[in-house]
Amino acid sequence: MNIALKDYISIFIHQTDLKITGCVKERLAPFNLAPEQNLIMMLLWERDGRNQQELSEQLEKDKTNITRMLSSLEQKGFVKRVIETYDRRSTRVFLTEEGKALECDVIPLTDEFHRTVTSGVTEEELAIVRRVLSKMRENIK
Amino acid sequence: MNIALKDYISIFIHQTDLKITGCVKERLAPFNLAPEQNLIMMLLWERDGRNQQELSEQLEKDKTNITRMLSSLEQKGFVKRVIETYDRRSTRVFLTEEGKALECDVIPLTDEFHRTVTSGVTEEELAIVRRVLSKMRENIK
DNA sequence: TATACTTAGTTGCTACAGCAACTATTAAAT
DNA sequence: ATTTAATAGTTGCTGTAGCAACTAAGTATA
Numbered sequence: 001m002n003i004a005l006k007d008y009i010s011i012f013i014h015q016t017d018l019k020i021t022g023c024v025k026e027r028l029a030p031f032n033l034a035p036e037q038n039l040i041m042m043l044l045w046e047r048d049g050r051n052q053q054e055l056s057e058q059l060e061k062d063k064t065n066i067t068r069m070l071s072s073l074e075q076k077g078f079v080k081r082v083i084e085t086y087d088r089r090s091t092r093v094f095l096t097e098e099g100k101a102l103e104c105d106v107i108p109l110t111d112e113f114h115r116t117v118t119s120g121v122t123e124e125e126l127a128i129v130r131r132v133l134s135k136m137r138e139n140i141k
Numbered sequence: 142m143n144i145a146l147k148d149y150i151s152i153f154i155h156q157t158d159l160k161i162t163g164c165v166k167e168r169l170a171p172f173n174l175a176p177e178q179n180l181i182m183m184l185l186w187e188r189d190g191r192n193q194q195e196l197s198e199q200l201e202k203d204k205t206n207i208t209r210m211l212s213s214l215e216q217k218g219f220v221k222r223v224i225e226t227y228d229r230r231s232t233r234v235f236l237t238e239e240g241k242a243l244e245c246d247v248i249p250l251t252d253e254f255h256r257t258v259t260s261g262v263t264e265e266e267l268a269i270v271r272r273v274l275s276k277m278r279e280n281i282k
Numbered sequence: 283t284a285t286a287c288t289t290a291g292t293t294g295c296t297a298c299a300g301c302a303a304c305t306a307t308t309a310a311a312t
Numbered sequence: 313a314t315t316t317a318a319t320a321g322t323t324g325c326t327g328t329a330g331c332a333a334c335t336a337a338g339t340a341t342a
Contacts, residue, residue: 017158089320
């Protein structure tokens with residue numbers, strides 16, 4: 001092979017992402033939350049009553065994913081969907097009491113995970129990583 | 142929100158990975174190859190006759206993924222599976238003529254994509270990104 | 283040799299991920 | 313006012329991704 005697989009930075013990023021997501025999944029499992037479901041919850045803990053459109057934009061995800069993740073979260077009893085009165089196409093997503101209660105357990109966990117992941121990495125290095133990844137996104141836009 | 146979603150480097154990496162993979166998917170679509178299927182093909186172009194165990198290790202993927210991706214590649218006519226005579230549990234994976242023929246189209250494409258992604262990024266920056274991502278993997282091992 | 287352990291691969295399950303096509307509803311244009 | 317556009321969300325499809333449990337086959341041990 002002219003270029004080894006690991007030399008493709010895209011593959012390196014991809015595999016790193018998988019490891020990280022796998023670890024997050026493990027840590028969230030006790031709370032019956034999947035990683036991406038947790039991102040929705042984080043947005044709702046900040047402010048609930050958002051519609052799916054907004055969640056889709058904030059998470060840069062296809063709206064179909066949002067639909068399905070919310071169905072799961074609703075089934076678990078963490079959120080409820082309410083049809084918007086003034087525009088019946090739109091649904092607003094609210095936290096249940098159970099969903100609200102998760103925050104105090106999960107936020108410390110994600111913050112602690114962030115510290116674990118970045119331990120031994122300087123602020124400068126982290127800034128460079130952010131800048132380079134942003135540049136890469138620009139490059140393929 | 143105390144920490145915005147984008148401030149979690151894990152999420153930033155994840156979203157970057159999704160953008161990159163999405164772009165790779167588009168570019169490979171004309172060749173009827175999905176991104177991860179292409180990784181298998183790259184290993185086979187280098188040397189075919191590998192067994193699924195080896196592909197699994199090289200790609201750091203669960204063996205179930207390998208099984209399913211190979212089924213798809215086999216159905217497309219790019220590879221064929223042959224049961225190993227000396228150990229009938231093992232199957233060796235070989236390229237078909239059609240599979241071999243893809244190489245000369247796809248390798249230049251992936252190399253060009255790599256150049257596109259990394260354009261405007263210095264070798265030093267790239268080295269830092271690799272080092273930091275490796276460190277992160279270590280941190281959660 | 284018979285039993286237990288190990289290994290290679292498959293199948294079933296859940297969770298993303300995004301495209302295409304669909305319904306329902308609202309807004310805009312003629 | 314009626315037709316047309318656009319918008320919000322859902323469903324069906326294919327492709328990852330990994331765990332658990334399984335079959336089949338080979339190895340080790342009593």
